[in-house]
Amino acid sequence: MSSITHWLSDPRMHDYLAIVKGARNGFVYGVKVRFPHALIMAILFGRGDWKSRLLVIYRATKQHAFNLAKFVSLYKTLLLLQRKANGGKQRSADTFVAGLLGGYVVFGDRSAVNEQIVLYIVSRVIASFMPRAGSPYSKAPTGASGSVVRPIPPDPRYFSVFAALSWGAVMWLFQHRGEAIQPGMFNSMTYLYRDSEVWTDLRTLLWHNT
Numbered sequence: 001m002s003s004i005t006h007w008l009s010d011p012r013m014h015d016y017l018a019i020v021k022g023a024r025n026g027f028v029y030g031v032k033v034r035f036p037h038a039l040i041m042a043i044l045f046g047r048g049d050w051k052s053r054l055l056v057i058y059r060a061t062k063q064h065a066f067n068l069a070k071f072v073s074l075y076k077t078l079l080l081l082q083r084k085a086n087g088g089k090q091r092s093a094d095t096f097v098a099g100l101l102g103g104y105v106v107f108g109d110r111s112a113v114n115e116q117i118v119l120y121i122v123s124r125v126i127a128s129f130m131p132r133a134g135s136p137y138s139k140a141p142t143g144a145s146g147s148v149v150r151p152i153p154p155d156p157r158y159f160s161v162f163a164a165l166s167w168g169a170v171m172w173l174f175q176h177r178g179e180a181i182q183p184g185m186f187n188s189m190t191y192l193y194r195d196s197e198v199w200t201d202l203r204t205l206l207w208h209n210t
Contacts, residue, residue, distance in 0.1 A: 015076075015080050016080075018076060019073050019076045019077055019080070020073075022072040022073055022075075022076045023069040023070070023072055023073035024069070025072065026065075026068035026069040026070075026071065026072035026073070027065045027066065027068065027069035028065075029065075029068060030061070030064040030065030030066070030067065030068040030069065031061055031064075031065045033064065034060055034061045034063075034064035034065065034113070035057065035061045038056065038057040038060040038061055039057055041184065041187075042054075042056060042057050044187075044191065045187045045188075045191070060112070060113055063111065063113045063114075064113050064117070067106050067107065067113070067114065067117070070105075070106045071102050071103070071106040071107065074098075074101075074102045074105060074106060075098045075099060075102040076098075078094075078097065078098035078101055078102060079094055079095065079098045082094040082097065082098065103118075112183060112184065115182055116182065116184060119182055127154065127162065130154040130155065130158045130159060130162055131154065131155045131158050132152040132153070132154060132155060133152055133153045133154060133155050133156065135152070136150035136151060136152045136153075137150065137151050137152070137153055138150060138151075170185075170189075174186070174189050174193070191209070195209050
């Protein structure tokens, strides 16, 4: 076994290397998620020439990727520090504290990308309070660690009510308080529900929006 391999497999280095790997995975995931989204948004709603649109795509992808990389590495670092301060044992509240501080430092500055990420997280937190169904999404264990915890979908009866209330609320907001909706979603809803009310000929009815 080479010295590098021995060093990488050293249990004493695991927690520190996990921080590095977490930053790497955060960056890669951010690119995979943001780039196609930014590209589609630039095609559908972008303004200006393609040079300016590509710049917007690059900036959004860069911010998403680096923010996720920073958050994952900071979160893991804070968990490690708390664990060391508690004699090597992790407490239940440690994850909340690490997430709280990491979220404030990394995502506390308001930007279009950060706002979208935070709203995505908020929706998942709220949805988690719905009663769960009787069986998980999949019977196979999830996660590289072999965890036996399996996500369980919401109870269909409660999910129906949740979906109805969500759509009713967002459509009311769009019509009466559009300024309160996140810009990306507002643009999408404008395209779907307002632009579809306007056309001048067969071309703008079936082929081109305006």
